[in-house]
Each structure stands twice: as C-alpha cells, then as structure tokens.
Amino acid sequence: MRNLRSSRVAGLGIAALTLALTAGACGSDRDSEDAGGTGGTESSQGASATAFGDLESPCGDGDAAGATDQGVTDDAITIGYGDDRGFAAAPGLNQELGDGVKAMIEWCNEQGGINGRQVVGNQYDAAMTNAASVMQKSCAQDFMLVGEGFAYDEAAEQFRVGCDLPAVAAFTIGSNATMGPNKFESVPRPVDFFNGTLMDVNMKVYPEIAEGVTALGSTSPPIQQGASKVMDIAAKLGAKVEDCGVTLSQDGEANYVPFAEKLKECDASALWASNSPSPIAFGLLEALQRVDAGMKYAFESTWYGDITSQWNAQSGAADGLIASMVFQPLENADVVPAVQDYIDIVDGAGVKKSLIGMQAVSAFLLWADVAKDCGSDLTRECMVDGLSNVHEWTGGGLHAASDPGGNMPPHCALVVQLEGDEFTQVFPEKRGEFECDEAQVIPVDPATAGVKLDADRISTAFAK
The missing domain is CATH 3.40.50.2300 (Response regulator)
Known part of the structure; x- marks a missing residue:
C-alpha cells in the first residue's frame, strides 16, 4: 500500500477534552459486531436515504463482489470504530463517537450497504489506557478504522502503522498519530x-x-x-x-x-x-x-x-x-439540512447528539463516499488513493470546507x-x-509538537 499524504484532527479542542483526564484506569476492551437491515427508501431513523445534507448518499444496492482485502467479502465490509467510554474516571467518555458510527452503519445498511455489501462494525472501547491492545485487535480483523477517537492513540500508532491499517478518524490526539501515514480525517488539524x-x-x-x-x-x-x-x-x-x-x-x-x-x-x-x-x-x-x-x-x-x-x-x-x-451548531438545524439529518439519525437511534458525534458522522460519510467509488475493487490501496484526492469536504454541510487529502485545516x-x-x-x-x-x-513549527516530518509532512516516528 502506498504511503500517501493523510489528514488529522477534526474539531478544535478535542485534545483538551480527552487528555485533561489523566488518572489511570482499567477497563475491558468491548468488542461487538453491528449490521443493520436492508432495503427501503426511508431510514428507520427518519432521515432521507437518498442524501445527507447536500451530499448524495454513498450507500445503496449494487453488485460489488470479491474478497478483495482483509475484512472485505462478497457481501460485507468489516470496519473498526470506537471511543473511550469505559474509562473509569469518566464513564461514557466520548461515547457519541461510537454511537454515531453505529447509527450511520444502520442508516447505510438500510439502503443496501456500500454497492450492495453490508457494513459490519467491530466496536472497541479503549477505556483511555487500552488503545494499544484495541489497535492490535483491529489490525487482525478490520478493513479500516472509521470514525474512531482514542485519547491515547499515540501509544497505539506504532501498531497501526506496523500492520498498514488505514483510518478515517473522527479525531487524533498524539502528534505522531495526528501526522501518521494513511491517516485521514474529515476536518484536519495538523501540527504544522x-x-x-x-x-x-x-x-x-x-x-x-x-x-x-x-x-x-x-x-x-x-x-x-x-x-x-x-x-x-x-x-x-x-x-x-x-x-x-x-x-x-x-x-x-x-x-x-x-x-x-x-x-x-x-x-x-x-x-x-x-x-x-x-x-x-x-x-x-x-x-x-x-x-x-x-x-x-x-x-x-x-x-x-x-x-x-x-x-x-x-x-x-x-x-x-x-x-x-468549524462545525455547525445543533441550534442551526432549521437552516442547515445536514445538521437536521444528523439529528434525525441519532435521535432515531436513541443516542446523544454532540459536536464530536458530528465529527464521527462526517468521517463515516467520507469513508463511505470513497468506498462507493472503489466499487468491486475495494482495497486499502484504492481507499488511500481515493482519500488522498479528496480536497474539499463538508460532510454534506456539517462543517466548513476542509482538505482531507492535503492534510490542511479549514x-x-x-x-x-x-x-x-x-x-x-x-x-x-x-x-x-x-x-x-x-x-x-x-x-506552525512542527518541532513545538515534538514531531519530525518527512518531505510529505508525514511523521517519521514509526516509518518502516
């Protein structure tokens, strides 16, 4: 797989939200598989199944086939996602990330999945301190990580890079994780x-x-x-x-x-x-x-x-x-259709609405939009190539225009x-x-973040 330009952190201030909690805690890695039903032109969550805001829905029926990569079969695509909800010092930490991706998996599968392949989700709970073990599990079974956000992602980054696992994260925290290879985000916040x-x-x-x-x-x-x-x-x-x-x-x-x-x-x-x-x-x-x-x-x-x-x-x-x-506030739902669609989907799924929830949803939509274009040839290389060429992205109108492929902030x-x-x-x-x-x-001088970048602005910390 090519080591291409990637992109990073979404909403301003997520590092402060998660890393302010530094007390050690233990928690179980909670893995589960989620797959929704098929068919219908109206999502059970109440949102349109033909569009999300001004973005044409990337989900639908199709005839994609072939076991083209790890986690991809004739009829399914297995992705990993998750958060730190099991952190003992702050139960439920950032659980809107996982809840948002799970709701989008259901929304997508009700339309037929991605080109007819159902999306299956392995949900992980890093519980703040278990990000490395979660990453090793994902390395063994997932096609990609999508919409995840782990506070201690820096500890997990060497494993992600080592197993060539691409990611479209909701956010990243550590400087090397933020600037890692084959890492994309819907709203980059690079260190430089x-x-x-x-x-x-x-x-x-x-x-x-x-x-x-x-x-x-x-x-x-x-x-x-x-x-x-x-x-x-x-x-x-x-x-x-x-x-x-x-x-x-x-x-x-x-x-x-x-x-x-x-x-x-x-x-x-x-x-x-x-x-x-x-x-x-x-x-x-x-x-x-x-x-x-x-x-x-x-x-x-x-x-x-x-x-x-x-x-x-x-x-x-x-x-x-x-x-x-850089995201639209929930209070603007009456004038921003994408925000209303987000609210309809998460309300229909019975989960909490939040800024970081919107980040996870935008990440899922970015991933799904590129996966749709890969068709039957759904490989990690196709995904990295496609994501690297996305230079304007708004999540259907959820946020200001960003450049995921160029790793540039709005x-x-x-x-x-x-x-x-x-x-x-x-x-x-x-x-x-x-x-x-x-x-x-x-x-900004990347040295202030303690990271060394190569000519392509990618961290050299775990280079092969």
Whole structure:
C-alpha cells in the first residue's frame, strides 16, 4: 500500500477534552459486531436515504463482489470504530463517537450497504489506557478504522502503522498519530498549520482579546501545549498577550479564589482556556464571578455542549462565553439540512447528539463516499488513493470546507455565545454561514509538537 499524504484532527479542542483526564484506569476492551437491515427508501431513523445534507448518499444496492482485502467479502465490509467510554474516571467518555458510527452503519445498511455489501462494525472501547491492545485487535480483523477517537492513540500508532491499517478518524490526539501515514480525517488539524480564523473571529466579537488576553495554564502538558500554541497565533494576529502566571493543577485546586484574584489583578481583559469543561474549570469561573473579575471568555469549542449549558443554567458564571467552531451548531438545524439529518439519525437511534458525534458522522460519510467509488475493487490501496484526492469536504454541510487529502485545516469559522443554558451563533450574523479567510491558515513549527516530518509532512516516528 502506498504511503500517501493523510489528514488529522477534526474539531478544535478535542485534545483538551480527552487528555485533561489523566488518572489511570482499567477497563475491558468491548468488542461487538453491528449490521443493520436492508432495503427501503426511508431510514428507520427518519432521515432521507437518498442524501445527507447536500451530499448524495454513498450507500445503496449494487453488485460489488470479491474478497478483495482483509475484512472485505462478497457481501460485507468489516470496519473498526470506537471511543473511550469505559474509562473509569469518566464513564461514557466520548461515547457519541461510537454511537454515531453505529447509527450511520444502520442508516447505510438500510439502503443496501456500500454497492450492495453490508457494513459490519467491530466496536472497541479503549477505556483511555487500552488503545494499544484495541489497535492490535483491529489490525487482525478490520478493513479500516472509521470514525474512531482514542485519547491515547499515540501509544497505539506504532501498531497501526506496523500492520498498514488505514483510518478515517473522527479525531487524533498524539502528534505522531495526528501526522501518521494513511491517516485521514474529515476536518484536519495538523501540527504544522493552524486555522487562524478561529481566533480572528473571536477577536471580532470581543475586541478585548486584542487589547490583552491571557491563557489559563495547566499542569497537563497537552493542555498547556495547546494553550501556548493558541497564544502564539493570537500574537501573530496582533493581540497583546499577557502572562498572568495562573496555572491550575489537572487534579483540581482546594480554593480557586486566589487564582481568580490574580487574574483580576493582571492587565488582561480576556481569558483563553484550552481546558475542557469540568469541575476544575467551573470552579475557577465561579471564583471569577465571585471576585467580579469582569473578563471576557473565549474558550475551546469543547465548551459548546450540554455539560457547559446545564452547569451555566444554575450558576450563570459563564454568561457571555464565546467559542469558535468549524462545525455547525445543533441550534442551526432549521437552516442547515445536514445538521437536521444528523439529528434525525441519532435521535432515531436513541443516542446523544454532540459536536464530536458530528465529527464521527462526517468521517463515516467520507469513508463511505470513497468506498462507493472503489466499487468491486475495494482495497486499502484504492481507499488511500481515493482519500488522498479528496480536497474539499463538508460532510454534506456539517462543517466548513476542509482538505482531507492535503492534510490542511479549514480557513473558516463561526462563533457561538452562551447565555443561560442556550448557545447561539453570533458571528457571522447570518446563522449557518462561516467567516472565511484563506490568508489565516498559519504555519506552525512542527518541532513545538515534538514531531519530525518527512518531505510529505508525514511523521517519521514509526516509518518502516
């Protein structure tokens, strides 16, 4: 199989969401097989079986045949997928990934599968610390990995590369996994380029960011690395970056008021946080409210979701918080057909809606669209060739246009704002639209991520 250009992380802030939880835990690798029924022009989940948003459905009947590669037979294609739902310290972690792929397998199989081959899914639970063993299982039985997201994917990457297992991931975390060979994502977030529009639109909503912004520090290396990277981008965009010297332990603090007081006394008028929504971050925001710090908040897109809105409904401590995103918010379903289709499918499957769920669905659609074009000749090489040539992808309208084949991030973003328990798009003013600027794709030194890339921008860590 050719070692071609691949692409990486989807939504902004997923590393913060998963790697903020670093306590060791044990969990079982939960494997299961899923295959839906066949036939019909209407999915049982209620979504159209002829399209997903503005994307023609890649699923349907056909006469594809042949055992063309591992996991491919005359009548079935076996893929692997999964998440870290069994992590003891955070039960259900990122389970929307696996739930989303499972729902899409059912949606696809009801239409006839891929060219008539039913899609069979092996579902894995890496439980945070078991990613390496999960990868070895997938290596032994799957055609590809699709829509997966494992927090400790860096530990599993040597096995994926070693067995030539291609992947269309929902997201990746580790730098070498992010830049690995034959790895694709619907919305890349490579280590060597950054979508500066994400910060630029925040500054348009809150000019206070340009006047003085500080990043909340963390004892978690991945979170700290992410915050430092964003502050470097903010400085390049003309913001005044302040070092207020506030760092929170990844295990939490006994009292957050001293940290809030220090931020209030600092010259920064805006706060950036790569930390995920958690009791730690909530504790700081409540303390900032108590001391009347008066700061503007621009946080990672992981703050968009029920965890934040349900907490804020009680405290109000995050009122006015903004988050920039490359995915359409669920609240835009009435103006973005793809979002409504996503909601119909996951609601019909009885699973939770979320930003990372949309990432998994877009990854599945990207995989299925290329698999359809391979026809009977469904091989890993055909898939890698096809994916490498996809240079514009929106998941049917779920997100801004990206370049999976070129491993380049989008150059678009929108901003949502939280008031009470409701998120609303505030920029651009017209819901469903993105602000786009190709000049805002900013080069970043990959050495800051601790990774060495070859001439094709592929990690050399596990090269054969």
